[in-house]
Amino acid sequence: MGPHPAVAAIRLAVRRALHDILNDHQAPRALAGRHPGRTAERPPSPLVLVACSGGADSMALASALAFEAPKLGIRAGGITVDHGLQPGSDLRADEVVLRLRELGLSPVESIAVTVGREGGPEAAARDARYAALDAAAERHDATAVLLGHTRDDQAETVLLGLARGSGIRSLSGMAAVSGADGRYRRPFLQLDRQTARKACMAQALPVWDDPHNADPAYTRSRLRHEGLPALEKALGKGVVEALARTAQLSRDDADALDAWASQAEASVRDAAGLLECAKLYALPPAVRRRILRRAAIEAGAPAGALFARHIEEVDRLITGWRGQGAINLPGKVVAQRQGGRLVIRQG
Numbered sequence: 001m002g003p004h005p006a007v008a009a010i011r012l013a014v015r016r017a018l019h020d021i022l023n024d025h026q027a028p029r030a031l032a033g034r035h036p037g038r039t040a041e042r043p044p045s046p047l048v049l050v051a052c053s054g055g056a057d058s059m060a061l062a063s064a065l066a067f068e069a070p071k072l073g074i075r076a077g078g079i080t081v082d083h084g085l086q087p088g089s090d091l092r093a094d095e096v097v098l099r100l101r102e103l104g105l106s107p108v109e110s111i112a113v114t115v116g117r118e119g120g121p122e123a124a125a126r127d128a129r130y131a132a133l134d135a136a137a138e139r140h141d142a143t144a145v146l147l148g149h150t151r152d153d154q155a156e157t158v159l160l161g162l163a164r165g166s167g168i169r170s171l172s173g174m175a176a177v178s179g180a181d182g183r184y185r186r187p188f189l190q191l192d193r194q195t196a197r198k199a200c201m202a203q204a205l206p207v208w209d210d211p212h213n214a215d216p217a218y219t220r221s222r223l224r225h226e227g228l229p230a231l232e233k234a235l236g237k238g239v240v241e242a243l244a245r246t247a248q249l250s251r252d253d254a255d256a257l258d259a260w261a262s263q264a265e266a267s268v269r270d271a272a273g274l275l276e277c278a279k280l281y282a283l284p285p286a287v288r289r290r291i292l293r294r295a296a297i298e299a300g301a302p303a304g305a306l307f308a309r310h311i312e313e314v315d316r317l318i319t320g321w322r323g324q325g326a327i328n329l330p331g332k333v334v335a336q337r338q339g340g341r342l343v344i345r346q347g
């Protein structure tokens with residue numbers, strides 16, 4: 001008898017991700033082969049780490065990694081991050097370490113982090129977690145770090161992006177591959193959360209339910225427990241899949257528009273490198289706004305603090321010109337129209 005269908009599904013997803021990782025990993029060696037003077041940068045047996053909270057998604061991921069990695073000659077390890085946000089979180093982290101070791105993973109490490117306040121509790125915990133995972137990946141010379149985000153997480157991310165009202169880039173959710181050198185991989189992005197949970201049950205894997213995930217103080221938690229169920233009731237069960245598909249389509253569109261904006265940018269700058277308002281005016285708004293956003297970031301505006309409304313205001317210097325004054329942007333950046341040119345610089 002084969003494995004439970006949910007177990008088969010998680011293993012297939014991980015196997016595909018590992019094949020991709022191996023292909024990418026072998027690329028530098030192929031290069032070294034073509035240029036005999038160069039040596040391969042990576043050790044022969046790649047290490048893949050799973051980032052595991054102890055929850056159902058990442059426990060399922062860890063079990064599938066432990067099963068699939070040895071068959072492909074990959075070493076498999078695991079990291080759990082202790083955010084220190086609840087009493088006893090260190091004991092829970094120790095328990096996750098134990099479980100990962102029981103699965104046969106090595107090395108396994110628990111990392112305690114200090115969560116700051118910047119951007120709210122969810123964002124601060126995420127920043128601290130990724131910094132710890134980045135450092136662990138470097139320390140162990142890991143080729144990749146697997147994350148357990150599912151299709152449901154993706155649907156939630158798309159809705160959060162939609163509610164921000166800042167265009168298709170924020171609808172494009174999480175990428176299957178991201179981070180430095182494509183370090184982070186999300187093999188479960190096409191898989192629903194229930195499948196991961198069922199796979200844990202089928203393998204008798206104990207899972208830990210993070211109380212934060214059910215805490216209505218958190219936006220994502222409200223979306224998960226109230227928003228999405230209401231949407232499913234109104235629009236049908238397929239809405240999660242449709243939202244996840246929207247992420248992929250939006251990502252492709254956003255990438256294409258970014259590329260268009262990169263190409264168009266050279267043609268709207270004069271010999272001195274200043275942006276020409278008449279030429280900007282002739283561009284489609286989506287392309288023009290991307291050029292304006294990039295110019296503001298180049299001038300020192302922090303990307304995370306630069307919102308759609310800022311760019312719209314700068315855009316009005318081009319499309320709704322009536323002699324308005326300089327526009328103040330985050331990071332003390334100022335945008336100003338001067339004699340048919342748009343000047344964006346530190347104020």
Ligand SMILES: Nc1ncnc2c1ncn2[C@@H]1O[C@H](COP(=O)(O)OP(=O)(O)OP(=O)(O)O)[C@@H](O)[C@H]1O
Pocket residue numbers: 050051052053054055056057058059079080081082083129146147148149153210213
């Ligand atoms: N404390 C942690 N330590 C290590 N990795 C983590 C931790 N928290 C989250 N992750 C990683 O980030 C992914 C997404 O985390 P998120 O908090 O959005 O979901 P989650 O509901 O906690 O997921 P899970 O069911 O796997 O616990 C997890 O699947 C896991 O890979």
